[in-house]
Amino acid sequence: MTEESLFCAEEQPHILLVDDDETFTRVMARAMTRRGLRVSVAGSAEEGLEVARKDVPDYAVLDLKMEGDSGLVLLPKLLELDAEMQVVILTGYSSIATAVEAIKRGARNYLCKPADADDVLVALLSDRAEVENLVPENPISVDRLQWEHIQRVLAEHDGNVSATARALGMHRRTLQRKLQKRPVRR
Amino acid sequence: MTEESLFCAEEQPHILLVDDDETFTRVMARAMTRRGLRVSVAGSAEEGLEVARKDVPDYAVLDLKMEGDSGLVLLPKLLELDAEMQVVILTGYSSIATAVEAIKRGARNYLCKPADADDVLVALLSDRAEVENLVPENPISVDRLQWEHIQRVLAEHDGNVSATARALGMHRRTLQRKLQKRPVRR
DNA sequence: CTGCCGGCGTGACATGTTGTCGCAGCATGT
C-alpha cells in the first residue's frame, strides 16, 4: 500500500484514534491524514466517547491499557452509536484473553503494537481474513504461555491484581512486575 | 470443581473432541465422562465432521494443528449443523491471529494447551447457568502450567532436550535445570 | 466523621533463577 490518498476528497472517511500515548496518536494521525482520512484523536476512553458522540466516525482504533476505562469498555459504546462502525483494538499489551473479548464485543480486528498505519488500514478494510497459513510452526513459548495464562486469570478476576496473585499462588509484587512488562511475542 | 457429575443422566450433553493427539483425547474423554457428559472422539477434522453429522453434539473441542484440515475449517461446518453448538478451540499452537479468526468464525472461546477438563468446561459454559455450580475453581499455578507445557513439547520432540529448548525459545541449560526439578503440584 | 480493611503502587535488599560460555563424553553417519 502506498501513502497516496486512498479516498476521494468528497467522501473523506472519518477515523477516531483513542490512545493515551500522545506520540503514538500524533504519528498515526499524521499517517492517516496523508492517506486521505479525516482524523479525530482522544487521549482516553471517556474523551473518545465524547468526541464520537459529536461527530460519529466511520472507523476507530482503540488502545487497551489507558488511564480510566479500557478500550474494551469503549468499544460497545461506539457500536451503539453506529453498529456499522469498523473498530480495531491496537495495543502493546496484547493477550489472547483480551483478543477474544474484543472480537466478541464486535471489534473488526485486534493488532499488537508496533503496527503502522498500513497494518491498521488492512485490518479495518480487508474483507475476509485470508485462510489459515497463520497456524504457527512452533508451539507457544513458555514465557508467552505464562503471559496468556496470567491474562486469562486476571480477566476472570475482573482485573483484581491481589486476587489474581492469590489465585495463582504468586506474590502480588511479582505479578505486578510481570504485568508492567510487555508481553513477549510468539 | 469436583469430579462429580454436573448434569443429570436424563439429559446427558453430548461433547465432541477433535484432536490428533490420542493421549490428549483419551485423557480428556475420560475426564468429561466422569463429569457426566457423553463423549465422541475424532482424530481429524474430516472424521470429526462425519461423526458430528451422524450424531450432532451440543459441545465441541477442536485442535488447530492436525493432519488435514485445521479446526478453523471444521468450526463453521459444525455450526452449519447446529448454530447453537458451543465450540472452543484448544491448541498448543496458539496465536492471537488464530484466536481472532476462531472467534470471528463463531467459536465460543479459545484456550492454550495445556488446559484441563475444568478449563474447557468453564470456557464452554461461562455466562450460562451451569457455571454457577462449579465456580469454586482454582486456577493452575504458573509453575505447574509451565511444567506441563514443557512436558508436552518434550514429548512432541521425542524427548530431545535441545530441540525442545529451541522450539520453546528457551536456553538449553535452563531447560535442563527445569527438568531436573520435580513437577510442582497445584 | 473516623477508624478499619483491602486494593494498588512503589522502594529496597537478600536470595534464587536464568543466560551465557566453555568443556568433555557419546552416539551417528560419511
Place this chain on the structure above:
DNA sequence: ACATGCTGCGACAACATGTCACGCCGGCAG
C-alpha cells in the same frame, strides 16, 4: 578418523523473585 549433534555439568554475571515496608485511596461500619 572426522564432523556433527545431543547431553551433562561447572562457573559467573545479569536478571527475576520473595519478602518486608510504607503511603495513598475508596468503601463501609460504627
